[in-house]
Amino acid sequence: MRKIIFTVLMWGCFCLSVNGQALDVTHFMRISPFQHNDLPSSSTIYNGYVSLPAGNVQVGVNLGPIRYKNLFETDAEGYPTVLTATKFVNSLSYKNYLGVNSDIELLGFGFRIKDRFFLTVDHRFRSNLDFTYSRDVLGLPIYGNMAYVDEPADLKLGINFNAYQEYGVSFRHQVNDKISWGVRPKLLFGVANINTQYFDALVATDPTDYTITMTYAAAMRAAAVVPFTMTFNQQDGFNFEIDNDARTIVGNVFRNVGFGLDLGFSYKILESLNLSAGLLDLGFINWNTSTTRMTSGLEDAGSMYQEGSFSFSGLSQSQIQSLMNGEDYEELLDTLAQYFPMDIAPMGSYVTGLTPRFVLQADYEFAKYHRVSAATQFRFTKNYFQPSLTLAYDGLFFNTIDVCVAYTMQRHSYDNLGIGVGFNLGYLNVYAGTQNIIAAFSVKNVSQLTGTVGIVFNWGHYDNWRKKNPKQ
């Protein structure tokens, strides 16, 4: 037990130094049949269930280090009056994250096969936006470039947006009283993707003569089932057109094919102590529809291009002369723009990975229908590692009311007290939860806004079934 407690504490310490998205509070609720979404090896108390259309809706916004109280100063009545930009940038880390994700169970069902097997089939619509940005992206316009004379401003942006349909079949096997495992292969159909391969810029300022030196490179890919064309040139700028022909769109729905896999393993150390691990969302999507690539970088367009960098040390003699002769300064800007060419063009198919997660969870049932859990999740976005630690209590009262309280810590976010409430109404259970109930009372301090609601038909209680079939 000491080892377990020590291990949990180590997870917690680790999570203090990193940030990421966490498991939803309803994941810990006993009456929710969707625990297998995050741990395929986890069991459910039902013998079977059928979810209503859109019967489980999970939406989350993770603002990362963004806090209302850091962004705004309010008057006595609570109205925001000042945008405290400097304070906000001061609160940022070197790398920062903003995420929006949704997971909607469009249709699903599951049922127990004998005692040891449980099979679920589901159709989900999932989307996730992972936006990473370095502090200097906002620090440069707020602090000014002279704040970056010792170290260059490191401008990094990352966008990874995926929207896709997921058809999954989950299979759980209770090997014995201690061990169970689960697997869920998934067939994916991509809807839209925006994906930066890299967006890196360094902006340095010479402290003596204020010469600004910059390196820059960016590449991004996009695809969607809605056909679109995007072009860019210096004269006309961006041109974006969408072909909203319904037949074409429908024809594209199943063209971005992908595959995914969830794996889970559980081990019951003691009668009341269970350890689980899950490896989730391993897979990829092959994007084929309206695939477009945008690249941009520095080009040798003149004297300001020096050894791979753009260096602006002031207007030259000829440029000054041109301006004095009345030439439009926009021509000068056009000249500068030639150093930063951008190319947008259709491309062939490309593959993006899903955002894999690794979940470790310990459940300790200290009384019947009352358990505490400690779970950590490691989420692997591109160039970014997002762990979180959640401590949860879940209790079922009167065999009807399920109450779950969870505390989640992430970097920049240590005040996430979540609550979930569910009602088991026989063949129907309803539940709702949020990972951050504090947001309702102190919105200025929250960094996460999440919510989950669900209505599920179920039948058979496993405990009752066990009583009736003690030998299976």
Added chain:
Amino acid sequence: MRQKLHSSLCILALLMSVFFIGCNRNAFDFSQLDEIDANGDWGFPLLNAEYTIGDILEMSDNVGYLQQSSDGTLEIRYEYTFDSVISASEYLDSYFDHDVSVEGTKTYTPGELPPIQGNVQVLYNDTLTTQFPTDMVLLESATLKTGQIQLMVTYNLTQPTRVDVTCPQLTSASGQPFHVEAQATGGSYSTTLDLSGYSLTVPSDNEIDFFMVVSCEANASTLPSQLTFNYRAAFSQISFTEIRGKFVSVNLPLDKEWDFDSEFLRDHISGSMTLLNPQVTCEILNTFPVRGNIVLNQAQLSGGGSSASLLAYSPATVEIPGNTQQFAPVNLPITSSLQLSPDFDHFKLKGNATINPDGFNTPTLVFRDDQVISLRIRVVLPLEMNMDDIFFRDTIPFSGLNLPSESAFSNILLRLGITNGLPLNFQLQAYFYDSQTSTVKDSLFVGPQVVLSALNDAPRSSELFASKESFAEVQRMFACDNIILQARLYTDGSPVSINVAQAIRLHLGARMNVDLNSLVNN
């Protein structure tokens, strides 16, 4: 079951209501959000340009007298050509500016008359000898451009007479000797004839002989007892196209001057500088067939109440070679240094010219009326100099700068990095002048900023800083309508040369605090 479901949904709804009602809705009412707390520290490079002396000259419209020598050295060059300082036509015309004539009276008795030949009685037959002055020219021949000859004879005889005048020394353009034949009545004959184009041959002593014969029909009974003839032959309005002969030495006063444009120097420079090794090139075009000399008493630049002589000493004699056909340089003794004032705008040359100094000892010469002596004076002042308190000043009209709001910028620091390739030290200052109130509102620098000269031809860098704490100061500066740039130029003691390739690199940057709130709201 239904009751449970109802209760459950009610409780869930209550919880969700608490969630949303608990939110302070005022916190998301951004209607009163009108301020941004951000004050960035920005630095921008504004100008990074290199200006050579040649570039600066190209940009200036009115400094044509600042030119580049063959080795690139910059020099001040004044040049002027005095056409026809001495012209042969004037010289010759002055020689013939008075009439040359001969007149007299002769008396005969009928018995002294020559015998009658046939029916003709010769009454008068004599030679009228005219003589041009011999003090300036000993003529051998000449071609008249203009001229008239007046012939007149009166006598005491009433009957008709015949007058014949010939002059073999005068021949027309067609080669015919001069000959006049006329009938006269009433005792007189007078005529004036045009001699333009006639050639004149003078065997000796500048004398021209006219042979005059007066005759009548033979009838002695009608002749008076004494015949009296009054005669006159006079050249007038004589000018020559060409004269061959020997000429006397001629002295002509030389007093020439010209004004030149010195606007750039006068308007921008004050003080004086010592220019070393000035050069004055005098070129003479002499189409006279004879040499001469000029004794210069004065060759000087002047203006603004001061002057500087270009001559090392005076009087200075300049030899004029004969018959150069094109401008040929002659040597002038030039001073080794010159105190140049930017107010100089006048050049004066004064002295005496002597043509044909050997006079009649010179062999026969041919002078034509198109022969001239012209002078071309080129004053070249290489900018090799010493200077101490030279002040350059330029006033730049200034208006129309649309400055942002007052409070957006503060702690403004202008940094001017100068890499000076010129061998001159500068003390720079800029003043902001309001012509409406005739007051200097502000200066760019707290005090004049020193820019060091190049050292051993290696450019040296200097940094100049101008700081303004508030933007109000900047606004006050740029509310003025003129910027006066002033620079004190000085050398380190040893002479320096200004070369068009010498450059000055300017690196101007501005650093300031930018209040984002003011920038956005204004």
